[in-house]
Amino acid sequence: MPTIHTDPPTLYAERSDWADVTPQAQYENVNPLAPIFYTEEYKDATDYFRAIVKSGEMSERVLELTENIIRQNPAHYTAWQYRYKTLLTIKAPLDVELRLMDELAVKHLKTYQVWHHRRLLLTETRKPVPELAFIARSLKADEKNYHTWSYRQWLLAYFNDDELWDGELEFVERMLKGDIRNNSAWHHRFFIVFQSGTRKGDEDRDEVVRRELAYVKQSISQAPNNASAWNYLRGVLDHSHTPYSTLQLFVQLYTVPHSPGETAVEVIDLENPPPSKDSQLPCPAAIEFLADIYELEGGNGIPKATELWKSLANEHDTIRKKYWEYRIREALQSTGP
Template identity: 55%
Template structure:
């Protein structure tokens, strides 16, 4: 854990002289495998424990959490103390949200920062600007799990038509940029099938036809894209359509030696002997890296 900036010692700061720092361990305790904290972090945490013990909710406590979050953004107790202190002091949460803008983007893969933001928006009940924030965050990392989870939480929690209206177009733009963006494919399923039926999508058979056409087009561009194939299978499972529905589409793609195309042919083949032959071709010719898996699939169907 590296020092992020030169910070004065809390132990040497007169503003903290009223508190007795509390070390992590008792003086006579020697841990077997001690964590090599920096002196800066150890000093800050000793005073954080003291503040917790004293039950203090204060501006200096908030400043201390800012320092600690820079040193260790995954410290959930620090985040929780910060949120509870904001409420106890009745501070404007809009200001905290603005502070969070920078911190969340700085530590974009950190769950605690996103959860803190969720708590703030739950109180503020103003989700619309958040989609813009999340869109900007996804430009930094288009496949970040926590960012996508937060976006889906916003949509589901508030369920406002003005939030949903642009989601499908947004996902399509991401897939135009990167057809293999598995996170975008997953979000498309969430929007279309996993979050209820909204106005304009009540013709579910029409929605299925639309999604089948969209996905087949993307597969024709990149036949070896597992994300699109998984989405296609998801459509069929959701609509309770058999895999044989794909035969007319899949057969011509076989010539492109697509592992996923050949796998689809094997899975929809009703004749077990023919399916075993297709799996054998995967094991020996098209996907030898997973030979044992394909041999396992052969044993499954011939047993």
């Protein structure tokens, strides 16, 4: 439990400035099942909060009360909702509120409400740029936090302002450099490159696709067994309607074991970076990809795809046996007599 006061806690019930409020118990005439054993401080604060909601009071002391409750239980959405309405009603300074949120967001990263409250504040203050640095700091505490990433995406899309977008590709590259397997960062990359309109300098969409393919191939060559990178590769191809077969030379390098006499490649083919020497091959994601190419080829491709799916089902990816069998069934049915 977070510590609320440095002094011994004072209950609202003992405070003269709250003497005009009659606290309201949670349950009246009901003896609830599955009850929670609250601390005295929480019970006290929420008893007073229920009374305030009933009376409709919106005042400075309501901000103190709701902050107290939120610190004890950041998921108390009614306290957040009431706090928000109070802030607007009494015209409280929202930049002060935002500084308080800086502290609470990092403390309670996994709570929906801290992030949504921030959104509400930003739509009022309309100063999105400093948020980017705040988000970057929050991600240090939890690099895959769903709310933090969604908040960043919302901020970019909602304000849609060039100053916000300028360093975004660089930012996501830094995140991916820190952990090439961070799927949240890969998703962010897709969001900024393909799903939010065209940014300055990215008007040549074919060039953007080439750049992204080069980036993801390089990433796969560093750590081939990285599902995030393969999914990104597929995402780029699907989005740009680029045939999978254009990647055949590249993926084939990853579908076979390292050869015993393999030495450092003398001439690096930039289009088709090879798997790193410590990588574990064959890579099931590459086999799957090659099978997809064969399946799309049709005709003689189908038996070749089937062989690959069988190798996944029986050797390289046995947990998904049922799925690979399904793929075989589907491919045979769609080409059947």
